[in-house]
Amino acid sequence: MLSGDHMKTASDLNLPLVGVGLLYKSGYFSQQIDKEGRQTALYPENDFSLLPVELVKDGRGEPLDVQLDLPGRRLHVQVWLVRVGRARLYLMDTDTPRNTADDRRITARLYEADRDFRLRQEILLGMGGVRLLRKLGLRPAAYHMNEGHSAFLILERIRLLMQEEGLAFDEAAEIVRGSNLFTTHTPVDAGNERFALDRMEAYFMPYCQSIGLAWQDFIRMGRFEGTERNTFEMTVLALNYSYRANGVSALHGYVSRHMWQEGWKGVPTAEIPIGHVTNGVHLPSYAGPAMKPLLDGLLGEGWMELPPDAPQWDRLEGLPDTDLWAAKQAQKKALLEAVRASLPDFFKKYGIPYEKQKAMAARLTPESLVIGFARRFAPYKRATLLFADPDRLARLLDDADRPIIFIFAGKAHPADAQGIDMLQEVIRHMLDPRFFGKIFFIEDYNLAVSRTLVQGCDVWLNTPRRPYEACGTSGQKVPVNGGLNLSVSDGWWCEGYDGENGWTIGPVVTCEFLGAEQGDYDDAALLYALLEENVVPLYFDREAGDIPRNWLARMRRSLRTLTARFSSCRMVRDYLEGYYLPAARRDQELRADKDALARRLAAWKRDVTGRFNSLKMGEIRIEGLEKDELIGTRPMRVDVSITPGAMKPEELLVQLVAGPGNGQAFTDSPDVVELTRKDGEGSGPLIYACSYSPTRSGPHMYGVRVMPVTDGLASPLETRLVLWG
Ligand SMILES: *Cc1c(COP(=O)(O)O)cnc(C)c1O
Secondary structure (H helix, E strand, C coil): CHHHHHHHHHHHCCCCCEEEEECCCCCCCEEEECCCCCEEEECCCCCHHHCCCEECECCCCCECCEEEEECCEEEEEEEEEEEECCEEEEEEECCCCCCCHHHHHHHCCCCCCCHHHHHHHHHHHHHHHHHHHHHCCCCCCCEEEECHHHCCHHHHHHHHHHHHHCCCHHHHHHHHHHCEEEECCCCCHHHCCEEEHHHHHHHHHHHHHHHCCCHHHHHHHCCCCCCCCCEEEHHHHHHHCCCEEEECCHHHHHHHHHHCHHHHCCCCHHHCCCEECCCCECHHHHCCCCHHHHHHHHHCCCHHHCCCCCHHHHHHHHCCHHHHHHHHHHHHHHHHHHHHHHHHHHHHHHCCCHHHHHHHHHCCCCCCEEEEEECCCCHHHCCCHHHCCHHHHHHHCCCCCCCEEEEEECCCCCCCHHHHHHHHHHHHHHHCHHHCCCEEEECCCCHHHHHHHHHHCCEEEECCCCCCCCCCCHHHHCHHHCCEEEEECCCCHHHHCCCCCEEEECCCCCCCCCCCCCCHHHHHHHHHHHHHHHHHHHHCCCCCCCCCHHHHHHHHHHHHHHCCCCEHHHHHHHHHHHHHHHHHHHHHHHHHHHHHHHHHHHHHHHHHHHHHHCCEEEEEEEECEECCEECCCCCEEEEEEEECCCCCHHHEEEEEEEEEECCCCECCCCEEEECEEECCCCCCCEEEEEEECCCCCCCEEEEEEEEECCCCCCCHHHHCCCEEC
């Protein structure tokens, strides 16, 4: 979903972005729910001739044949082109008679559980993808690895550079690192792929032999220095060979810096080089049939590409309540009609008696407050949190003057027993007489279902266990459709919520704070309280006429403060400015003059570790402290003596790092001040000094560190060598 929005936006913005992926015979899966509420996964095969894809041909009119070597055989890959507006998406597929029956299954399904197939899928995506681009004559200025699944592209790029340009491994690696970007998409462990080393060996020993790389050095590519796990980690590979890396929301950036900090030992967490670009949604794909013309008229053509601070958004203040309400109600009716259309099947499947059927259908009126919950039934999303106290929920839904409907949709991963159980629990509640006609479930969640739901719902419920929702995008589709978010302070909502544009369930926390994990029961109690005391009363408050004026104020606020900020236009522009263009520039820098900088950096790194180990730092002297406390506002003076050993003075970056801390770690981003070398000391150790005044109050920690640097290094953290004093 996210990559699709990314591609569509690249087309809208006319960016030369090419997508590479796999074309699956059966896609994810189709969902059916049986009488007992158990999900069955069906895998109907796609007929590619009915999909908007075209087979890519070579110059002689034959299907383009991308080839990869697998142990003892050659894999043939055919390629399909999807035109996403002006942008191109290439999808690879191994289902051709030229492959073994087993290899033809590589692209059978999206979420392949078998590890060996999974590994072959990723070899195909990463290494096959690079070969495909090469065959098409495309020479990307930058490569964006979305999730670790594509990270084997690093290996193929290195091999090509070595074989075609005669570069050494580490020289090629410098170039590859300079133009690679990496986005990590989830803190959930299972989403961060790793492969057992013995399995890797069969596929990658030949690779190592072909470029003369020792197996031990290969293993280190997918493992952080000093760790000894028996796996090759795709996220680590990607982090090790990227110019820049990011998470997908401010909170997820913070969580990722903690999660992957063992790769940067001795570096304060706040400095770990993983930033964030918050995801966004493609507004033209989600803005509904009543809201879109209303906003076209008010904001003018092209409003979906406006940045968040454009003055046009002020015009929302002049939008009459009655128009906004009418548009919302029209879209809600369309949703209720879609639910109504699913009722005959539902009645038949569960054997609902006729009188009950009528009562149920009668509840589908736009006067109801409609609350939606549609997402994958991954356990951390807690689809059943709403039912933690069914009696309390029943009381809330029992008021005939305040009709409320919940609509659920979502698939559980077929191998996820817990997710399947949660789905069954929702179905059980739907059939419970207390909730009859108050809870609905739409089967086979997909883009069409999602669109209808986000366009029609008044409220979008989101109850993940913090901080596992890296971003979450379904809630971002709601504000432009006049819906309000009711969410835990996780993912994008942590930065979206401003106190008046929706509701936060439980504590409102900043994006730089993990906090204690909340208990499910506590979160459920807070959700009920919010519904009982805020959401429901506000919706049914009609004192100022027949429409809920105060609710509309919140809708307007949500529309105004969230739409542009969480659009994919903002997201893709962030990637362009902060990632794609810098990487393209870095690539030119490294490759100018026959790869001069890449060669020089590689040569420098070859012996810097050994030389740096010969450096000694003397005692740090501090002046201006009394009993470890600063006196008044006078800055403290810091100096340190360094015996450089085999390092040259110009290769040393000496810094004071100081900031609020708890004795173990910095509790906030520390200040970093460079110490300068005092001259005229003759021979002997080098003396470095600086002065420092804290920028914040409270207990502080400080230390002095040295890092090796040389001209043209992308960042002093790049060598991961740090010596603290
Ligand atoms: C938007 C969307 C998603 C992603 O939603 P989350 O909030 O990230 O769970 C998943 N599936 C479909 C069909 C969607 O439209």
